[in-house]
Amino acid sequence: xxxxxxxxxxxxxxxxxxxxxxxxxxxxxxxxxxxxxxxxxxxxxxxxxxxxxxxxxxxxxxxxxxxxxxxxxxxxxxxxxxxxxxxxxxxxxxxxxxxxxxxxxxxxxxxxxxxxxxxxxxxxxxxxxxxx
Amino acid sequence: xxxxxxxxxxxxxxxxxxxxxxxxxxxxxxxxxxxxxxxxxxxxxxxxxxxxxxxxxxxxxxxxxxxxxxxxxxxxxxxxxxxxxxxxxxxxxxxxxxxxxxxxxxxxxxxxxxxxxxxxxxxxxxxxxxxxxxxxxxxxxxxxxxxxxxxxxxxxxxxxxxxxxxxxxxxxxxxxxxxxxxxxxxxxxxxxxxxxxxxxxxxxxxxxxxxxxxxxxxxxxxxxxxxxxxxxxxxxxxxxxxxxxxxxxxxxxxxxxxxxxxxxxxxxxxxxxxxxxxxxxxxxxxxxxxxxxxxxxxxxxxxxxxxxxxxxxxxxxxxx
Numbered sequence: 001x002x003x004x005x006x007x008x009x010x011x012x013x014x015x016x017x018x019x020x021x022x023x024x025x026x027x028x029x030x031x032x033x034x035x036x037x038x039x040x041x042x043x044x045x046x047x048x049x050x051x052x053x054x055x056x057x058x059x060x061x062x063x064x065x066x067x068x069x070x071x072x073x074x075x076x077x078x079x080x081x082x083x084x085x086x087x088x089x090x091x092x093x094x095x096x097x098x099x100x101x102x103x104x105x106x107x108x109x110x111x112x113x114x115x116x117x118x119x120x121x122x123x124x125x126x127x128x129x130x131x132x
Numbered sequence: 133x134x135x136x137x138x139x140x141x142x143x144x145x146x147x148x149x150x151x152x153x154x155x156x157x158x159x160x161x162x163x164x165x166x167x168x169x170x171x172x173x174x175x176x177x178x179x180x181x182x183x184x185x186x187x188x189x190x191x192x193x194x195x196x197x198x199x200x201x202x203x204x205x206x207x208x209x210x211x212x213x214x215x216x217x218x219x220x221x222x223x224x225x226x227x228x229x230x231x232x233x234x235x236x237x238x239x240x241x242x243x244x245x246x247x248x249x250x251x252x253x254x255x256x257x258x259x260x261x262x263x264x265x266x267x268x269x270x271x272x273x274x275x276x277x278x279x280x281x282x283x284x285x286x287x288x289x290x291x292x293x294x295x296x297x298x299x300x301x302x303x304x305x306x307x308x309x310x311x312x313x314x315x316x317x318x319x320x321x322x323x324x325x326x327x328x329x330x331x332x333x334x335x336x337x338x339x340x341x342x343x344x345x346x347x348x349x350x351x352x353x354x355x356x357x358x359x360x361x362x363x364x365x366x367x368x369x370x371x372x373x374x375x376x377x378x379x380x381x382x383x384x385x386x387x388x389x390x391x392x393x394x395x396x397x398x399x400x401x402x403x404x405x406x407x408x409x410x411x412x413x414x415x416x417x418x419x420x421x422x423x424x425x426x427x428x429x430x431x432x433x434x435x436x437x438x439x440x441x442x443x444x445x446x447x448x449x450x451x452x
Contacts, residue, residue, distance in 0.1 A: 022178070022179040023177070023178060027445055027446060028446070032442045032443075032445040032446035034158060035161075035162050035165040036165075038165065071174075072172055072174045072176075072177075073172065074173070
């Protein structure tokens with residue numbers, strides 16, 4: 001996504017990765033999870049416009065945690081949210097600025113997104129609650 | 133998302149012997165991520181908000197207690213420091229009664245430093261909370277071994293994997309050293325080859341069953357190693373009968389400038405602290421570029437944050 005925006009904007013868009021595990025509000029309900037690397041974009045986020053990207057927007061709790069995690073890295077000028085799939089069932093007052101596809105689902109279904117850069121295939125699968 | 137069974141840590145951290153290879157790596161990898169927090173402008177995470185951790189110290193300690201306290205505070209836990217001096221222990225209260233008192237006050241975890249070997253194991257049987265062994269007598273000091281391995285791994289360029297094939301010498305008072313016991317277990321678990329160097333009187337009985345080589349000649353060992361760990365001569369635990377004089381010990385087993393020149397380029401010098409400068413290690417060696425002694429202290433905070441997160445960050449108490 002950074003590459004595409006960069007090709008439109010004719011400049012390099014720095015990108016990074018945010019691990020939000022330590023900011024989750026449901027840590028207490030499960031065994032501790034292993035952490036994954038956080039990569040701060042070169043140049044940091046201070047006074048920049050930051051676009052958070054996630055595959056599926058569901059309850060909104062992940063994004064809430066991400067906003068907290070981002071706040072620890074710095075103070076961006078503006079934070080926007082882009083998601084590939086918005087499946088509804090929000091539990092917090094959060095909405096995406098950019099949505100790939102609105103996908104009406106039932107709350108107990110599971111939505112799995114694969115993208116060719118990681119999974120060698122572009123697809124979105126809605127699985128029933130029982131097959132996981 | 134639930135972690136693999138094999139990497140789920142035991143409830144308490146009492147001994148390195150309770151960990152398997154993957155669990156040890158999980159702690160080191162988690163510490164690697166948490167170390168980045170120490171570089172961030174805001175060194176604070178909400179992860180352990182509302183958890184209470186008691187530092188229960190029956191022995192004097194500077195770096196271990198402060199390190200645990202800093203680690204707990206960076207994860208937003210509430211920390212209560214307890215030292216035996218100035219407490220009801222001096223009125224004769226037993227460890228068990230103290231532990232039950234702390235439990236009644238709602239401690240989620242107890243970090244215990246005690247002069248008797250096995251104290252942490254006893255405590256674990258008495259309380260519902262998580263027990264973390266911060267050194268028990270001459271038995272073990274697991275978080276020290278973890279931070280030593282973490283430091284070695286960072287410098288020998290093997291972050292993300294173990295220490296397979298690395299040569300590590302542990303020099304000095306092995307007999308009284310809980311640091312040495314924990315390190316032998318952990319470094320062996322991670323695949324390193326360990327050589328113990330000490331006067332015969334300071335080598336423990338039963339060492340044949342340890343996964344180590346023994347040497348009495350430090351000068352023959354040093355040219356081969358990737359890291360050398362100097363141990364403190366624990367004068368408080370010995371009655372001066374283990375070697376003729378401190379000067380002789382220093383001459384035969386101390387790390388000085390000449391011996392440091394025997395080390396291969398890039399080999400590390402570690403010391404768990406506090407140092408007896410001029411006895412087991414000379415000032416030139418302790419302050420040299422090869423010395424990572426201060427880094428060990430800094431890394432201690434990250435490693436202890438990892439241990440606290442992995443033991444207290446999840447659903448403790450629910451499964452039991």
